[in-house]
Amino acid sequence: MLSTFSNMKSRRKSQVVGLNERNINLIYPNNPKKHYPLADDKVLTKEILHQYAIPCAATYAVIEYNSDIKKAWEYCKKYTTMAIKPANGCGGGGIKIIKKDLDHNWISSGKIISERQIFQHMAAIIMGFFSLGSHDRVLIEECIEPHPFFHKIYPQGVPDFRIITLEHKPLMAMLRMPTDKSDGKANLHQKGVGIGVDMDNGTLTEVYDGKQYFDHHPDTNFKVNGISIPYWKEILEISVDTAKAFPLNYLGIDIVIDKIKGPQIMEINVRPGLGIQLVNKKGLKEVTQKK
């Protein structure tokens, strides 16, 4: 404890960005509040992405009123798999992935789900169950199949890349992966792991589980250190394109690699977390000052 305090001075000079500095120097000057909905509302985000032809999951339908559910469903049910999301959901609540099995039953989380239940879920989204009580919209979109590259590292769930951009330049990146404990979720604070990314070489570096660093995924022992990331150039390109498309200059962009279509933008964040510095063992100021 004493040594921690004696090191205070050297800590001052450190390149780490804390919450205060992130808010005052990165978010407030770069992200005007009036444009937050473009990032917070998935429907608005996708409208812009589609407009600039930036690769992302195809939108099947957007439902605003209960009366439109049936009509939208008639159109969507030809697809064999889809994701149903609230446009303004938080923390991943209210997202349902449904798949058609061989007998044409819809399956969600391993169980058969009736059309009636699907409609109920959509109605619940519209009523605002997953968005703090305000009216919301349903987004039905194509379901992304993770690229086989990820299976070697860890076979389950949907891993994604998080790229931080400032004034259209990618600053830092990490790959987020689910673990046995994280219940399919790739979020760091939901017990997922983060893997650092060498931005210049497009390779993975170390795995960080919130406490310790490893050179392999904690559940599979697959060594990740130095592995090349497929489509890295494209990933950087679409992040820059996305950053340019939005009037928001400090972003956390989430990208998934689809096994057929390659990198796809999943969503964008106006208040990206700071844990990425820990994953990369690097303070954000180190890269903001360099660029």
Added chain:
Amino acid sequence: MNLKTNLRTVLILVSVVAIVSIGLKLKPILMNYDNFNPEVVYKVNYDYFFKSGDKHTAVKTFVPYQNLRQRISEEKIVNDTTLTFIKDTLKNGNIKGVWNTEIANQYHAVKYQFVFEGKETRHTLPLRFDFISEKHKEHLQDYLLPTENIQSDHSNIKNIAAQLQEETQNDKEIIQNVFDYVAAIPSAPIITLTDALTAIEQNRASCNGKSRLFVAICRNLGYPARIKGGIILENTNKRTSHVWAEVLINEVWVPFDALNNHFAYIPANYLEIHTGDEFLITHTAGIQFDYTYHIDETHHISFLNMNSEEISELSSISLWSLVKGGVMPKNALNLLLLLPIGGLLVAFLRNIIGLKTFGVFLPVLIAFSLLHTGFVFGIVLFVVLILMVGLVSYPFERLGLLYTPKLVISLTFMVSLMIITTMIGIRYDILWLTTLSFFPTIILTIAAERFARATTEDGYKEAIDKLLQTLLATTICYLVLSWSWLPSVLIIFPELLLLIIILAVFLGRYIGIRWVEFYRFRPLFNESISK
């Protein structure tokens, strides 16, 4: 940029004005610093009205003296010229005031006026009291021997004393037993003199009966004890005086009031006038006599030896006129003034230290409630309420209800819980359970709801962690806000509120690492050191 420079100029100007204005008042205030720090100040007036008798007439009373917990000042005696007044300090320390006249059959009005400043005193009793030598006992025999009304040698008193002494381990337990026994006797507003024996026989007594009985039992057990007389000061006119008891414990006279349940404690508003079993007023027999005590509470600032007018003259920039005018209840004014300080404190705890709390200003409001409920009981109640309501709301959380109706359910639970707890408190006479109404119900409900949500979203570990951080913030707020000078300082220096805005601007521009982030990002800091 222009806006920033303008704002900066305004801020500098405001701070300079505030600091100058504070500085101007600082000197007289430091000069009038009062280390007595009274908690209450009363202006007291003995008002006597009588018609002198056929020949020599005398009216005698006791007048108060100073001691460590009470200060008497601005003594003023008003009477007509036909009366002579003498003040005499008796051997036992009592001060007697006597008005004499030789003129027969004349009406007289007499006023004896003074300012009382008082503090409460609480004593902690040792388990065993120091042994009193026989030689010393001789000096103390006034406090050990029976008197006409304190029949400490009577067999009834002896039996009770023996019973109370049974199965006790130490002196403290004995005194506690005696006190509890006397306190349990039903009280009755008996004006006439009740001696110790009658108090037992009637099984009801007022202050004088209870005090005599308490003293009698103590004396029987060998503890030097005496009667103490005075007035309980309240903002009203009254005719009742009060007596209580004192026991000599390790060279200190420790107060006990079995009627008002004050064990080894004397409240700030107890005016001590005399020791010993005396009448407060005596006068020549057969004359017409009437009296009242006029008592007015005076607003004061505890650390200033200044009266209300002097404080008003100090500066036009002060809130003293609000206090003096009595437009606003003092507690409400204090609370209002402390809110910005509490807010600034929370901002500091959140942005510099990095504590996470349920509800931004919840710690301040809970800290205010704790000032009323007492810290330990208050914290226990707070945690129990949050956990209970959080627990009850949990199934509704899983049910997936809309936000506002869900909040209504939690609110209803919170209110029901508060009512039930208060009822239990009243039924079983548990005082601290009845203080729940001091808690800000709605804010508490929102906190409980956030707690329930945190357990579902981040897991119970995180939720408990955040609850502990909330408690830590509340404790810090309580420590600062419970400092009794703080509201007075703000009343004299309202400019401090301007400085709070300025400090808040600085806090709002602070980009340094929060203290908890040093911990969170410690691998990065260690890294940069090893480089």
